[in-house]
Amino acid sequence: MNTLIQSQEQMQTFFFISSLGFISLWILVAIFLFYLIRAVRTFSKIMERVEKDIDSIGDTTKEVLEEVKDNAVFNFLKKKKSKKS
Numbered sequence: 001m002n003t004l005i006q007s008q009e010q011m012q013t014f015f016f017i018s019s020l021g022f023i024s025l026w027i028l029v030a031i032f033l034f035y036l037i038r039a040v041r042t043f044s045k046i047m048e049r050v051e052k053d054i055d056s057i058g059d060t061t062k063e064v065l066e067e068v069k070d071n072a073v074f075n076f077l078k079k080k081k082s083k084k085s
Contacts, residue, residue: 069075
């Protein structure tokens with residue numbers, strides 16, 4: 001009977017320690033997920049800003065290329081190169 005009582009005490013101790021371990025593990029997982037969600041939100045905001053900037057840079061680049069193509073010096077150089085070919 002003495003061994004049965006000792007085994008029950010050992011089981012209670014085991015379950016108590018394992019419960020504390022699982023609780024602490026889930027707290028760490030929750031903290032990790034919280035920071036992960038914050039990082040993903042921040043990254044998403046940054047990507048939205050970058051996409052907007054890329055669109056505006058693309059529009060600006062098109063305008064600059066059109067101005068260069070309309071430039072007299074560019075047309076002069078373009079005509080010389082085409083004659084050599």
